[in-house]
Amino acid sequence: MVVKEQPFLPILLGSDMNAYGMARAFYEAYGLKPLVLGRSHLTATQDSRILHFQQIENLNSQDVFVGAMEKVAKQYPDKKLLLLACGDDYAKLIIKNKPALQQWFTVPYIDESLMDEILLKENFYKMCEKYDFKYPGTTTVTAENYEQFTPPFEYPIILKASNSVEYWACSFPGKKKVFIAHDEAEKTAILKAIYSSSYQDTMIVQEFIPGDDSYMRVLNAYVGKDGKVKLMCLGNPILEEHSPEGIGSYAAIVTTYDKELMDQVRFFLEDIGYTGFANFDMKYDVRDKQYKLFEINLRNGRSSYYVTAAGYNLMKYVADDHMLDIKQNLTYAQNEHLWMIIPKGVLFKYASNEKLKLKAKSLIREGKYTNSLFFNQDMNAKRWTKLTLNSLNYYRKYKKYFNNKGLSE
Numbered sequence: 528m529v530v531k532e533q534p535f536l537p538i539l540l541g542s543d544m545n546a547y548g549m550a551r552a553f554y555e556a557y558g559l560k561p562l563v564l565g566r567s568h569l570t571a572t573q574d575s576r577i578l579h580f581q582q583i584e585n586l587n588s589q590d591v592f593v594g595a596m597e598k599v600a601k602q603y604p605d606k607k608l609l610l611l612a613c614g615d616d617y618a619k620l621i622i623k624n625k626p627a628l629q630q631w632f633t634v635p636y637i638d639e640s641l642m643d644e645i646l647l648k649e650n651f652y653k654m655c656e657k658y659d660f661k662y663p664g665t666t667t668v669t670a671e672n673y674e675q676f677t678p679p680f681e682y683p684i685i686l687k688a689s690n691s692v693e694y695w696a697c698s699f700p701g702k703k704k705v706f707i708a709h710d711e712a713e714k715t716a717i718l719k720a721i722y723s724s725s726y727q728d729t730m731i732v733q734e735f736i737p738g739d740d741s742y743m744r745v746l747n748a749y750v751g752k753d754g755k756v757k758l759m760c761l762g763n764p765i766l767e768e769h770s771p772e773g774i775g776s777y778a779a780i781v782t783t784y785d786k787e788l789m790d791q792v793r794f795f796l797e798d799i800g801y802t803g804f805a806n807f808d809m810k811y812d813v814r815d816k817q818y819k820l821f822e823i824n825l826r827n828g829r830s831s832y833y834v835t836a837a838g839y840n841l842m843k844y845v846a847d848d849h850m851l852d853i854k855q856n857l858t859y860a861q862n863e864h865l866w867m868i869i870p871k872g873v874l875f876k877y878a879s880n881e882k883l884k885l886k887a888k889s890l891i892r893e894g895k896y897t898n899s900l901f902f903n904q905d906m907n908a909k910r911w912t913k914l915t916l917n918s919l920n921y922y923r924k925y926k927k928y929f930n931n932k933g934l935s936e
Contacts, residue, residue: 531558535850536606537842538599538632539563540621541613542580544868547571548832548899549613550578552842555835564599570917571900574910587616587692593627600631607850608632611826616692618826619646633849635752635803637825644799645823648689648731658795660820661812664734670727673718683709683735686717690728697726701934703771707735708933717934736810736819740767741880744785744818745777746792746807747831749844751855754802756793758844760834760860761785765887766869766878769928777830778921779867779874781886782837782860788818789859804845806831833866836897865896869921877925 537553539546542565550561554577563572563580566587572580581599585591600608610632612618622642625634637645644650648665655662664680667689678684686706688694699720708714721730736742745762762780767773796805806828808821827834827841834841839860847853865887867874878884890896900914 530560533557533559534607535609535846536603537561537609537611537846539578539611539613540586540617541565542567542569542572543613543829544571544900545827545829545831546613547575547578548835549611549827549842550575551899551902551905552832552835552840553846554578554904556840556843557846562599564595570913573913574907575905576907577902577905587620589620589623592620593624596624596628597631609846609850610634611845612636613826614829615824615826618824622825635845635849637801637803641800642825645825651823654799655820658798659791660795661815661817662820663736663810666732667729668718668732669729670722673722673730674715676714676718676732677711678714678732680734682711682714683707684714685733685735686714686721687731687733688721688726688728689731690726693728694726697721697724699724703932704774706932706934713933720934733821736812738810738813739879740764741878741883742811742813743767743777744783744788744807744809744811745780745828745830746788746809747827747834747841748792748796748805748807749827749841749848750796750802750805751844751848752802754797754800756796756857757848757855758834758839758841758858758860759789759793760837760839760841761789762830762833762866763883765880765883766874768924769877769930769932770924771928773924774932777828778869779865779878779887780830780833781883781890782833782862782864782866784859784861786859793857804831804841830866830868832897832899833864834860836866836899837862837864863890863895865890867896867898868900868918869925870918873921873925877929 539561546563553561560578563578583595622636628634668676706717743764747760749758751757761783763783764777765779768776768778804827806824809818812819
């Protein structure tokens, strides 16, 4: 393993699967080891030789964040430091504290005013209308009115917390990241269980778009410091995770291509003055043959290593642009590749789209598939054992939880 000296150092916030994929991409592009910071050290980044890890208590707390980041920056006085978030909470913290952080770091993120335009629900829907993005019917419910609440659209409906930080801190029997309620009684039971816990914030209620996991689409984009889109890569999930804490996270993705959709997203990003990574989650609705946009994340997605695996190193885009001042042209990704974090046996047992399963089998035969956590250049007995046990655990999880999105445990 050859580590190359570079004039810059990526600082990654979070120690999950996304952090490992980002560290791996930096290592593959530049032969360097990023610094990974986290409140705890998750399995994905443990026992790795391609990154350095530092644990910082309560790093996601506003009171701790800026002071902790200043201390980290002062450890590397001779390096240009590139600050990147691996999750939503860190992306929001970086954006909120961008003026202070820019004293020590390059911060390839938008300003807080644009964040509020994109993330606040009422603004988000106005934006969708303006740029002709279709979206599912959505409303909210609170602890005060949930007993009288009737959704303005037909069942089934989706229920999810608007405040993810508060929601993860609460506990109740049958807790899941996202619920699907099929009727009035199930909706009331779910909301009663949630509001009997410490979670008292708003819940988002959304129209259910029909179709299995393979009707989802995920689009990752990188917009350069000049405000022009440099890369877009569209993925077609074959299967999502189905465990309570993982519902809605992608487990297997095949890259795909849709020029019309990419053009629409590119125009939107450039027109609003966006810069940095953006991640779009949407679902294809067979009823009107339109993509329905669920949300925009102000960072690269948790599964975004699928872009790098397909031959478009996502981290090289941000580092070449901000650290090395290398000019980039627009690329719409067209290489076909299969990315997954689950064993093949789980994928082919639980995925239901036969056409995509055939495509996945064909890509495996051609050697065009990647599990971002299993990296030959970063493997030792301890890491291999942990990852293999984790991987085998998916058999148990899918058997227990597949398509269970109600209150039952």
